[in-house]
Amino acid sequence: MALTDHEIARAPKVLLHDHLDGGLRPGTVVELAAEVGHELPTEPERLGQWFRDSADSGSLERYLETFVHTVGVMQTPAALTRVASECAEDLARDGVVYAEVRYAPEQHLDAGMTLNEVVMAVQAGFAEGEKRAAEAGRPIVVRQILTAMRHAARSMEIAELAVRYRDAGVVGFDIAGAEAGYPPTRHLDAFEYLQRENAHFTIHAGEGFGLPSIWQAIQWCGADRLGHGVRIVDDISVAPGGEVRLGRLANYVRDKRIPLELCPSSNVQTGAAPSLAEHPFGLLTRLRFRVTVNTDNRLMSGTSMSQEFAGLAEAFGYDLTDFQWFTVNAMKSAFLPFDQRLALINNVIKPGYAALGAERAFAQMQHGTF
Structure with missing residues (x-):
């Protein structure tokens, strides 16, 4: 029996790579734009489709333009809190039990907020979203990853910000932006500072650029995780x-x-993989790399964790056992303290999959396919 959409939706999920400014609800973009006088590129009723079409266009300029309109409406504390709260609720509704959501604080200062105010506004939103999700019977834990833009010169400042709020909802640091021409070693001082502070960080590497980017991220900068990392297949021959x-x-x-x-749908959009069926996810899984499933930008890719799971199930025949493995992989790799990670694995993730497995076995018996 193929996995049903209902089973996939109920499966516990862990999300490590999701951009706050890439996951807004289209309706929220419309309402916030009206509040601040931001001009949208199309009629409100077509906005969601416009984001997806632009991301699928094959034009980098059109893809980057989408973020102009999301970041543009996220310039006040109230807007950031609302977006973060809705993010937590949307993820919880999709079966996500733990998420690390990243964004670049330096991109939200146009209306006069300070970096500290940005982080606090986002944290207030996540706390509010967690509370609402718990009241709805879908508990979730959401933490922040603070991102510095690799083409800018504020990485040390953002790294210090991440350390300052490490006990107030921030679990890690990241750099993002165009890889070509902006190697991670340009920000070596920030990574060395984070290592001295015993702080966690991931680095966008091996998405738009190949092995040199991955090598620098790991061997020069000491990254704990690879943001995407899909181009590691360039060092694998079949x-x-x-x-x-x-x-x-x-x-x-x-x-x-x-x-x-790994972000399968996003990787196909950006050309890192020709199609989902040809995505290196299958090879990397067979070779027992520590693979995790992620959404990257839910609005632009028109995706969710459930949709990513469903696509992988169709492309590679994965079942609940595989998805439990990917989810435990992600939880093991999270920047949450070890005891909290272990508690989520043993008390939430494994029991959740066991319950789904038992229901599935019963259904198979009922249909005589056991």
């Missing part, structure tokens, strides 16, 4: 007969269990 050989970097990533924050 012979016509099926024999697989890993290069030294790919071997290192696998041996060290460095988590890959």
Whole structure:
């Protein structure tokens, strides 16, 4: 029996790579734009489709324009709190039990907010969203990852901000933006500072650029995780007969269990993979890399964790056992303290999948397919 949409929706999920400014509800964009006088690119009723079409266009300029309109309406404390609250609720409704949501504080200062005010506004939103989700019977834990833009020069400032709020909802640091021409080593001082402070960080690497970006992120900067990391397949060769050989970097990533924050739908949109069926996710899973499933930008990709699971199930035949493995992989790799990670694995994730498995076995017996 193929997994049903209902089963996939109920499966506990862990999300490590999701951008706050890439996951707004279209209706919220419309309402916030009206409040601040931000001009939208199309009629409100077509906005959601416009975001998806722009992301699918193959034009980098059109793709980047989408963020102009989301970031543009996220310039006040009230707007940030609302967006963060809705984010937590939307993820919880999708079966996500733990999420690390990232954004670049430096992009939300146009209306006069300070960096501290940005972080506090987002945290207030996540707390509000967690509360509402719990009241609805869908508990979720949401934490912040603070991102610095790799083409800018504020990475040390954002790293210090992440450390300042490490006990107030922030669990990590990241750099994002165009990889080509902006290697992670440009921000080495920030990464060295974070290591001295015993702080966690991930780095966008191996999405739009190849192995040098991944190598620098790991061996020069010391990244705990790879944001995307999909281009690690460039260091893996598959012979016509099926024999697989890993290069030294790919071997290192696998041996060290460095988590890959794979975003299947997004990777297809950006050209990192030609299609979902041809996505390296299948190969990396077979080779036992520490793969995790992520959404990247839910609005632009028109996706959710459930949709990512469903797409992978269709492309590779994955079942509940596989999805439990991916989810435990993600929870093991989270920047949450170990005891809290263990509690979510043992008290939420494994029991959730066990219950789904028992229901599935009963249904199969009822249909004589056990």
